Amino acid sequence: MIKLSVIVPVYNVEKYVLECINSLLNQSLDSMEIIVVNDGSTDSSMEKILNLKNPKIKIINQKNSGLSSARNRGIEEAKGEYISFVDSDDFIENKNSFENMYNIGIEDNSDIVVGSCVKLYDDGRREELNFDFNIFNKSPMNPEEFLLKSLKTKRVYAPVWLSIYKKDLINKNNLRFMPNIVHEDEEFTPRALLCANKVSIYKDIFYVYRQREGSIINSKKNIKYGKDILKIVSKLNKEADKFKDEELKKSFCNRLSAMALNSIYNYKIKEFDKEVFDLLDRDFYGKNIKIRKNILKTNTTIFFCIEDIYRFFRDMISGKENNI
Helix, strand or coil: CCCEEEEEEECCCCCCHHHHHHHHHCCCCCCEEEEEEEECCCCCHHHHHHCCCCCCEEEEEECCCCHHHHHHHHHHHCCCCEEEECCCCCEECCCCHHHHHHHHHHHHCCCEEEEEEEEECCCCCEEECCCCCCCCCCCCECHHHHHHHHHHCCCCCCCHHHEEEEHHHHHHCCCCCCCCCCCHHHHHHHHHHHHCCCEEEEEEEEEEEECCCCCHHHHCCCHHHHHHHHHHHHHHHHHHHHCCCHHHHHHHHHHHHHHHHHHHHHCCCCCCCHHHHHHCCCCCCCHHHHHHHHHHHHCHHHHHHHHHHHHHHHHHHHCCCCCC
Protein backbone atom coordinates (compact mmCIF):
# COMPACT_ATOMS: atom_id res chain seq x y z
CA MET A 1 0.00 0.00 0.00
CA ILE A 2 1.26 3.46 -0.91
CA LYS A 3 0.84 5.74 2.08
CA LEU A 4 1.32 9.14 0.44
CA SER A 5 1.21 10.50 -3.11
CA VAL A 6 3.08 13.79 -3.50
CA ILE A 7 1.90 15.72 -6.57
CA VAL A 8 4.51 18.09 -8.03
CA PRO A 9 3.49 20.18 -11.08
CA VAL A 10 6.61 21.27 -12.98
CA TYR A 11 6.92 24.15 -15.39
CA ASN A 12 10.30 25.78 -16.16
CA VAL A 13 11.87 25.69 -12.70
CA GLU A 14 15.29 24.31 -13.60
CA LYS A 15 16.98 26.43 -10.92
CA TYR A 16 14.95 24.99 -8.04
CA VAL A 17 13.48 21.64 -9.06
CA LEU A 18 16.28 19.37 -7.80
CA GLU A 19 16.12 20.89 -4.31
CA CYS A 20 12.39 20.23 -4.34
CA ILE A 21 12.53 16.62 -5.58
CA ASN A 22 15.52 15.68 -3.40
CA SER A 23 13.71 16.98 -0.32
CA LEU A 24 10.92 14.52 -1.17
CA LEU A 25 13.26 11.61 -1.90
CA ASN A 26 14.88 12.21 1.50
CA GLN A 27 11.59 11.82 3.37
CA SER A 28 11.62 9.02 5.95
CA LEU A 29 8.08 7.87 5.13
CA ASP A 30 8.19 4.47 3.49
CA SER A 31 5.91 3.61 0.56
CA MET A 32 5.65 7.11 -0.90
CA GLU A 33 5.25 8.05 -4.57
CA ILE A 34 6.27 11.33 -6.19
CA ILE A 35 4.02 12.22 -9.12
CA VAL A 36 5.77 14.77 -11.30
CA VAL A 37 3.37 16.38 -13.77
CA ASN A 38 5.38 18.01 -16.52
CA ASP A 39 3.17 20.90 -17.61
CA GLY A 40 4.92 21.51 -20.91
CA SER A 41 8.31 22.61 -19.56
CA THR A 42 10.69 23.99 -22.17
CA ASP A 43 13.84 24.29 -20.01
CA SER A 44 16.02 21.56 -18.45
CA SER A 45 13.70 20.88 -15.49
CA MET A 46 12.59 17.44 -16.69
CA GLU A 47 16.07 16.41 -17.80
CA LYS A 48 17.31 17.01 -14.26
CA ILE A 49 14.48 14.94 -12.79
CA LEU A 50 14.99 12.10 -15.28
CA ASN A 51 18.69 11.96 -14.41
CA LEU A 52 17.77 11.06 -10.83
CA LYS A 53 16.49 7.68 -12.08
CA ASN A 54 14.55 7.01 -8.91
CA PRO A 55 11.68 4.46 -8.94
CA LYS A 56 9.68 6.58 -6.49
CA ILE A 57 9.26 9.20 -9.22
CA LYS A 58 6.38 8.81 -11.66
CA ILE A 59 6.41 11.26 -14.56
CA ILE A 60 3.32 12.42 -16.43
CA ASN A 61 3.68 14.68 -19.45
CA GLN A 62 1.01 17.08 -20.67
CA LYS A 63 0.89 20.21 -22.80
CA ASN A 64 1.01 23.44 -20.84
CA SER A 65 -2.41 23.75 -19.21
CA GLY A 66 -1.74 25.49 -15.91
CA LEU A 67 -1.31 24.55 -12.27
CA SER A 68 -4.90 23.46 -11.67
CA SER A 69 -4.85 21.08 -14.61
CA ALA A 70 -1.52 19.60 -13.52
CA ARG A 71 -2.74 19.02 -9.98
CA ASN A 72 -5.99 17.48 -11.23
CA ARG A 73 -4.03 15.13 -13.47
CA GLY A 74 -1.90 14.14 -10.49
CA ILE A 75 -5.00 13.38 -8.43
CA GLU A 76 -6.25 11.04 -11.14
CA GLU A 77 -2.97 9.09 -11.04
CA ALA A 78 -2.47 9.08 -7.26
CA LYS A 79 -2.51 5.72 -5.48
CA GLY A 80 -1.63 6.90 -1.99
CA GLU A 81 -3.86 6.77 1.07
CA TYR A 82 -3.13 10.48 1.50
CA ILE A 83 -2.29 13.12 -1.10
CA SER A 84 -0.09 16.18 -0.75
CA PHE A 85 0.76 19.00 -3.15
CA VAL A 86 4.23 20.53 -3.41
CA ASP A 87 5.11 23.36 -5.77
CA SER A 88 8.28 22.63 -7.71
CA ASP A 89 10.13 25.77 -6.60
CA ASP A 90 9.51 24.98 -2.91
CA PHE A 91 10.81 22.16 -0.73
CA ILE A 92 10.20 20.18 2.48
CA GLU A 93 12.51 21.10 5.30
CA ASN A 94 12.37 18.18 7.74
CA LYS A 95 12.92 14.62 6.51
CA ASN A 96 10.43 13.25 9.05
CA SER A 97 7.62 15.68 8.23
CA PHE A 98 5.46 13.54 5.97
CA GLU A 99 5.94 10.47 8.15
CA ASN A 100 4.80 12.43 11.20
CA MET A 101 1.84 13.97 9.38
CA TYR A 102 0.76 10.61 7.98
CA ASN A 103 0.96 8.98 11.41
CA ILE A 104 -1.10 11.79 12.96
CA GLY A 105 -3.73 11.38 10.24
CA ILE A 106 -3.94 7.62 10.79
CA GLU A 107 -4.01 7.90 14.59
CA ASP A 108 -6.74 10.58 14.55
CA ASN A 109 -8.56 9.15 11.52
CA SER A 110 -8.53 12.67 10.09
CA ASP A 111 -9.28 13.62 6.51
CA ILE A 112 -6.85 16.56 6.66
CA VAL A 113 -3.59 17.12 8.54
CA VAL A 114 -2.46 20.73 8.40
CA GLY A 115 0.95 22.15 9.24
CA SER A 116 2.83 25.41 8.93
CA CYS A 117 5.52 26.88 6.73
CA VAL A 118 8.24 29.45 6.44
CA LYS A 119 8.70 31.96 3.62
CA LEU A 120 12.18 31.98 2.12
CA TYR A 121 13.38 35.14 0.34
CA ASP A 122 16.17 35.44 -2.21
CA ASP A 123 18.43 37.15 0.33
CA GLY A 124 18.09 34.18 2.69
CA ARG A 125 15.66 35.89 5.03
CA ARG A 126 13.03 33.60 6.55
CA GLU A 127 9.56 34.57 7.77
CA GLU A 128 7.31 32.15 9.62
CA LEU A 129 3.61 32.11 8.80
CA ASN A 130 1.34 33.05 11.66
CA PHE A 131 0.34 29.82 13.36
CA ASP A 132 -0.72 30.63 16.93
CA PHE A 133 -0.33 27.33 18.74
CA ASN A 134 -2.24 28.70 21.73
CA ILE A 135 -5.28 28.93 19.45
CA PHE A 136 -4.68 25.68 17.56
CA ASN A 137 -3.68 23.61 20.58
CA LYS A 138 -6.55 21.18 20.16
CA SER A 139 -6.16 18.30 17.74
CA PRO A 140 -8.06 16.91 15.99
CA MET A 141 -10.50 19.75 15.40
CA ASN A 142 -13.88 20.12 13.79
CA PRO A 143 -13.19 21.60 10.31
CA GLU A 144 -15.58 24.51 10.86
CA GLU A 145 -13.89 25.33 14.18
CA PHE A 146 -10.49 25.23 12.45
CA LEU A 147 -11.65 27.56 9.67
CA LEU A 148 -13.29 30.00 12.09
CA LYS A 149 -10.17 30.23 14.23
CA SER A 150 -8.07 30.70 11.10
CA LEU A 151 -10.27 33.57 9.95
CA LYS A 152 -10.36 35.20 13.40
CA THR A 153 -6.59 35.10 13.82
CA LYS A 154 -5.93 35.93 10.14
CA ARG A 155 -3.93 32.73 9.86
CA VAL A 156 -3.10 31.76 6.30
CA TYR A 157 -5.09 28.57 5.72
CA ALA A 158 -5.83 28.33 2.00
CA PRO A 159 -2.59 27.03 0.37
CA VAL A 160 -3.09 23.32 -0.32
CA TRP A 161 0.58 22.59 0.26
CA LEU A 162 0.08 23.30 3.97
CA SER A 163 -1.83 20.02 4.35
CA ILE A 164 -2.10 16.39 3.42
CA TYR A 165 -5.53 15.13 2.37
CA LYS A 166 -7.04 11.68 2.55
CA LYS A 167 -7.52 10.49 -1.02
CA ASP A 168 -11.01 9.18 -0.20
CA LEU A 169 -12.02 12.71 0.85
CA ILE A 170 -10.90 14.09 -2.50
CA ASN A 171 -12.34 11.36 -4.70
CA LYS A 172 -15.64 10.73 -2.92
CA ASN A 173 -16.45 14.45 -3.03
CA ASN A 174 -15.02 14.98 -6.51
CA LEU A 175 -12.73 17.71 -5.23
CA ARG A 176 -10.77 19.17 -8.11
CA PHE A 177 -9.07 22.48 -8.78
CA MET A 178 -10.92 25.14 -10.75
CA PRO A 179 -9.11 25.39 -14.13
CA ASN A 180 -7.57 28.44 -15.77
CA ILE A 181 -7.46 30.67 -12.70
CA VAL A 182 -4.83 32.04 -10.34
CA HIS A 183 -5.25 31.49 -6.60
CA GLU A 184 -7.08 28.22 -7.15
CA ASP A 185 -6.27 27.18 -3.55
CA GLU A 186 -8.61 29.84 -2.22
CA GLU A 187 -11.48 28.05 -3.94
CA PHE A 188 -10.39 24.46 -3.26
CA THR A 189 -9.54 24.55 0.46
CA PRO A 190 -12.88 25.78 1.89
CA ARG A 191 -14.73 23.13 -0.14
CA ALA A 192 -12.38 20.46 1.17
CA LEU A 193 -12.97 21.62 4.74
CA LEU A 194 -16.74 21.51 4.18
CA CYS A 195 -16.47 17.83 3.28
CA ALA A 196 -13.90 16.75 5.87
CA ASN A 197 -14.59 14.85 9.07
CA LYS A 198 -11.70 16.16 11.20
CA VAL A 199 -8.61 18.35 10.87
CA SER A 200 -5.48 17.37 12.75
CA ILE A 201 -2.73 19.85 13.58
CA TYR A 202 0.96 19.21 12.88
CA LYS A 203 2.77 21.89 14.84
CA ASP A 204 6.22 21.73 13.26
CA ILE A 205 7.17 23.93 10.33
CA PHE A 206 7.67 21.57 7.41
CA TYR A 207 7.17 23.50 4.17
CA VAL A 208 9.53 26.12 2.72
CA TYR A 209 7.63 28.56 0.51
CA ARG A 210 10.05 30.31 -1.80
CA GLN A 211 9.39 33.95 -2.67
CA ARG A 212 10.65 34.64 -6.18
CA GLU A 213 10.00 37.12 -8.95
CA GLY A 214 9.10 34.55 -11.60
CA SER A 215 6.44 32.68 -9.61
CA ILE A 216 2.86 32.46 -10.87
CA ILE A 217 1.52 34.79 -8.19
CA ASN A 218 4.15 37.45 -8.79
CA SER A 219 3.87 37.27 -12.57
CA LYS A 220 0.10 37.56 -12.98
CA LYS A 221 -0.55 40.95 -11.47
CA ASN A 222 -3.03 42.03 -14.13
CA ILE A 223 -6.76 42.42 -14.53
CA LYS A 224 -7.22 38.67 -15.16
CA TYR A 225 -5.79 38.03 -11.72
CA GLY A 226 -8.47 40.26 -10.18
CA LYS A 227 -11.25 38.72 -12.26
CA ASP A 228 -10.12 35.24 -11.18
CA ILE A 229 -10.58 36.26 -7.56
CA LEU A 230 -14.10 37.51 -8.36
CA LYS A 231 -14.90 34.13 -9.92
CA ILE A 232 -13.68 32.40 -6.79
CA VAL A 233 -15.60 34.55 -4.31
CA SER A 234 -18.79 34.29 -6.37
CA LYS A 235 -18.55 30.51 -6.32
CA LEU A 236 -17.68 30.33 -2.63
CA ASN A 237 -20.54 32.67 -1.74
CA LYS A 238 -22.90 29.90 -2.79
CA GLU A 239 -20.98 27.40 -0.67
CA ALA A 240 -21.07 29.61 2.43
CA ASP A 241 -24.67 28.70 3.25
CA LYS A 242 -23.55 25.11 3.82
CA PHE A 243 -21.69 26.12 6.98
CA LYS A 244 -23.64 25.16 10.08
CA ASP A 245 -21.97 27.70 12.36
CA GLU A 246 -23.51 31.17 11.88
CA GLU A 247 -20.44 32.95 13.24
CA LEU A 248 -18.29 31.09 10.73
CA LYS A 249 -20.68 31.96 7.90
CA LYS A 250 -20.47 35.65 8.80
CA SER A 251 -16.66 35.60 9.15
CA PHE A 252 -16.24 33.68 5.92
CA CYS A 253 -18.54 36.01 3.97
CA ASN A 254 -16.70 39.00 5.42
CA ARG A 255 -13.50 37.54 3.99
CA LEU A 256 -15.15 37.02 0.62
CA SER A 257 -16.48 40.58 0.53
CA ALA A 258 -13.02 41.92 1.41
CA MET A 259 -11.48 39.85 -1.39
CA ALA A 260 -14.09 41.11 -3.85
CA LEU A 261 -13.81 44.79 -2.95
CA ASN A 262 -10.01 44.65 -2.83
CA SER A 263 -9.87 42.98 -6.26
CA ILE A 264 -12.24 45.47 -7.85
CA TYR A 265 -10.31 48.38 -6.37
CA ASN A 266 -6.75 47.07 -6.88
CA TYR A 267 -7.29 45.99 -10.48
CA LYS A 268 -9.76 48.75 -11.38
CA ILE A 269 -12.30 46.24 -12.65
CA LYS A 270 -15.27 48.05 -14.19
CA GLU A 271 -17.32 45.13 -15.46
CA PHE A 272 -18.36 42.09 -13.44
CA ASP A 273 -21.22 39.66 -13.05
CA LYS A 274 -24.34 40.18 -10.99
CA GLU A 275 -23.03 37.52 -8.57
CA VAL A 276 -20.59 40.10 -7.18
CA PHE A 277 -23.47 42.29 -5.99
CA ASP A 278 -25.22 39.19 -4.63
CA LEU A 279 -22.07 38.51 -2.61
CA LEU A 280 -22.21 42.00 -1.08
CA ASP A 281 -25.93 41.71 -0.29
CA ARG A 282 -25.76 39.58 2.85
CA ASP A 283 -28.23 40.70 5.55
CA PHE A 284 -25.62 40.69 8.31
CA TYR A 285 -23.25 43.16 6.59
CA GLY A 286 -23.03 46.57 8.22
CA LYS A 287 -23.54 49.99 6.68
CA ASN A 288 -19.89 50.12 5.61
CA ILE A 289 -20.22 47.41 2.98
CA LYS A 290 -23.75 48.34 1.96
CA ILE A 291 -22.76 51.95 1.23
CA ARG A 292 -19.70 50.89 -0.75
CA LYS A 293 -21.77 48.34 -2.68
CA ASN A 294 -24.36 50.97 -3.63
CA ILE A 295 -21.64 53.36 -4.79
CA LEU A 296 -20.06 50.56 -6.80
CA LYS A 297 -23.41 49.70 -8.34
CA THR A 298 -24.02 53.33 -9.30
CA ASN A 299 -20.67 54.31 -10.78
CA THR A 300 -17.33 52.46 -10.66
CA THR A 301 -15.26 55.61 -11.25
CA ILE A 302 -16.84 57.31 -8.24
CA PHE A 303 -16.30 54.08 -6.26
CA PHE A 304 -12.55 54.13 -7.01
CA CYS A 305 -12.27 57.79 -5.95
CA ILE A 306 -14.20 57.35 -2.71
CA GLU A 307 -12.36 54.11 -1.99
CA ASP A 308 -9.05 56.00 -2.26
CA ILE A 309 -10.19 58.40 0.44
CA TYR A 310 -11.73 55.65 2.59
CA ARG A 311 -8.61 53.48 2.50
CA PHE A 312 -6.30 56.42 3.21
CA PHE A 313 -8.12 57.33 6.43
CA ARG A 314 -8.74 53.69 7.39
CA ASP A 315 -5.06 52.81 7.16
CA MET A 316 -4.01 56.02 8.86
CA ILE A 317 -6.30 55.35 11.81
CA SER A 318 -5.90 51.62 12.18
CA GLY A 319 -2.50 51.00 10.69
CA LYS A 320 -3.90 47.81 9.20
CA GLU A 321 -4.37 46.69 5.62
CA ASN A 322 -6.97 44.57 3.89
CA ASN A 323 -9.71 45.12 6.45
CA ILE A 324 -13.27 45.81 5.35
